[in-house]
């Protein structure tokens with residue numbers, strides 16, 4: 001299967017609006033509860049937040065929208081942290097490594113900026129973050145204002 005990974009900001013305005021609508025609708029608890037691979041672990045996100053995300057990656061496969069991930073704006077403490085989230089892969093394209101590639105791509109971009117990536121991963125995505133090199137954060141390792149809306153454990157990408 002041929003996949004293409006693009007920065008969200010490289011998409012046309014119409015493509016951005018369509019992707020934002022899909023991710024926002026999917027993140028709604030009433031929609032998410034029908035997806036066994038979610039267990040309602042995705043934090044709700046609105047269209048405006050998606051459109052304003054300056055670091056996000058979209059996957060297209062077979063010419064169709066297949067997956068999405070974004071990084072929230074940086075949290076600046078003694079070092080700069082960046083939360084990765086809103087990870088969704090469309091049902092038809094799951095279990096082919098797309099989530100792993102999205103996590104890998106966004107993590108590399110954050111690390112290249114000298115920032116520290118972290119995530120609050122739910123049960124469905126925790127193995128993907130572990131495979132990408134993330135570890136469960138130790139107490140005090142994440143900034144205090146980084147809070148999981150869904151009560152998911154924090155995972156952090158170590159400085160190499």
Ligand SMILES: CC(C)(COP(=O)(O)OP(=O)(O)OC[C@H]1O[C@@H](n2cnc3c(N)ncnc32)[C@H](O)[C@@H]1OP(=O)(O)O)[C@@H](O)C(=O)NCCC(=O)NCCS
Nearest residue numbers: 037038087088089094095096097098099100122124125127
């Ligand atoms: C969680 C989610 C993003 C995973 O997406 P995905 O693209 O299926 O993830 P991956 O393909 O990278 O990995 C999923 C599994 O497929 C397996 N896999 C990867 N490539 C594969 C391949 N080529 N052939 C067979 N299996 C494969 C992985 O080993 C992994 O197995 P495991 O979960 O048993 O460890 C997707 O299920 C989803 O969108 N869920 C709903 C939203 C959600 O929960 N998001 C996370 C919020 S924290």
